[in-house]
Amino acid sequence: MIIFFQHIGQACLKSIEKLGRASLFFIAIISSIGYVLLRPNLLIKQLFSVGVLTFWLIAISGLFVGMVLGLQGVYTLSTFGAESSLGIMVAASLVRELGPVVGALLFAGRAGSALTAEIGLMKATEQLSGMEMMAIDPLKYIIAPRFFAGFISLPLLVAIFSAMGIIGGYLAGVELLHVDSGAYWSQMQASIDFDADIVNGMIKSIIFAWLVSWIALFEGYDAVPTSAGISRATTRTVVNSSFAILIFDFLLTALMFGVA
Amino acid sequence: MISIRNLTFSRGNRKIFDNISMQIMPHKITAIMGPSGTGKTTLLKLIGGQLKPDSGTILVNDQEIHQLSRRALYELRKKMGMLFQSGALLSDMSVYDNIAFPIREHTKLTKSMIRTVVLMKLNAVGLRGARDLMPSELSGGMARRIAMARALALDPEMILYDEPFTGQDPISLAVLVKLIKTLNQTLHLTSIVVSHDVEETASIADYIYLMSEGKIVGQGSPEELTQSDSEWVQQFMQGQADGPVPFHYPADDFSEELFAL
Ligand SMILES: Nc1ncnc2c1ncn2[C@@H]1O[C@H](COP(=O)(O)OP(=O)(O)O)[C@@H](O)[C@H]1O
């Protein structure tokens, strides 16, 4: 029995310690912002590998999610004779929820896991140590540009996801199931609120961007530098990012729309 | 130039170094030898300030390395080249860029001056022709020579080699041995070679420290060590399987274990 509590205690201490290290890590990244601004080419290179390479995954997923929303929306709304509101339904669910959440989950799976594996491998092959011995700080040179690239890319990718979703909803609802095209667009335009919907969705995507980039880079940097260690770290990135995204989504939604 | 005093360092419960002291002479090649797992790599990381000792001091250029501010430590590291066991070349840069990298980061040299420096360093290790290759296209011996060129990029005063001879074919081996010797002489470097390859290391070292289980078990010039009457030193220098260091990891009696069922 005592051993059981000891284990719980140790696990708690370990997680608190890890959170502490992760926080210091984050502070170091933030204080490297000047360094990154002075070397825009480092950032641009990472924007390409973190952002641009995730583009097609996000765009195509957005399109299909939107098409499914279109089909399901028409099916549900037609029982109330309200097909003309399809545009609102599709756009609101994408901009408020599905865009940020699904976009961030896909991003964690594609870009986050790749970042963890890359950093973990650089650690295992002593590239990070080597850099330190050359008096170059890997937190500034390697980690910070990747963090800011992730932080900038994800909100843009989320916007693309939502836009493609709205087009997908149009294709399925209007082109396939003959909802009135004018109604689809005009109802959407009339009812989607800039502050309540678009800004809130953007805030979510920015917070998810921070979470995923931070988790992915820290797991890589903190990985046990062996092949098994890197594979565990990569898994942890995907699992922890997904939990973090879903939990924060609930908290943010409660703050923004719910519990007054 | 480098002096280690009463150094103690542990990993978990295991004492890797137990109160050791060493003196590294300037402009000479000092070898630190011992079986795998004695803590040779750990010692280099302590000298480079990447690990902190439990107690004791390490002086580099008369500065106590673990008391330095981060900035001062980074300044000192520019005078210290380190050759990692794996080479540690940056895998997303060409050979040329790998060597230019520390120069670009730490100096304001123009493009053409950087080019001159990089080609000189590559020429010194005989690999000027390999400048456009990527690290993944290099053989093990070539990667180590490129890493050497990179360690020399900032014209350091001292250079630390971690197992430079391990896993090399006989020709690369001869090349590396010769390179370490000539670089040390022509550039007046202070070199530390950490290794368990007795013959190669003894052929170039001016002074050797032999380590085992956290202690220094022998020291002296290569000649002195081969004459040594310590059994341990003899076993290590001549590469005998059994002796004071037993062939068997501690275990129960074999016949008892076999018939234990
Ligand atoms: N990061 C680490 N964490 C825990 N133990 C380590 C770590 N690195 C090395 N060790 C242990 O320290 C000892 C010395 O390692 P090392 O310095 O790499 O030896 P050598 O280079 O002489 O082969 C080994 O027993 C190794 O298992």
Ligand SMILES: [Mg+2]
């Ligand atoms: Mg080693």
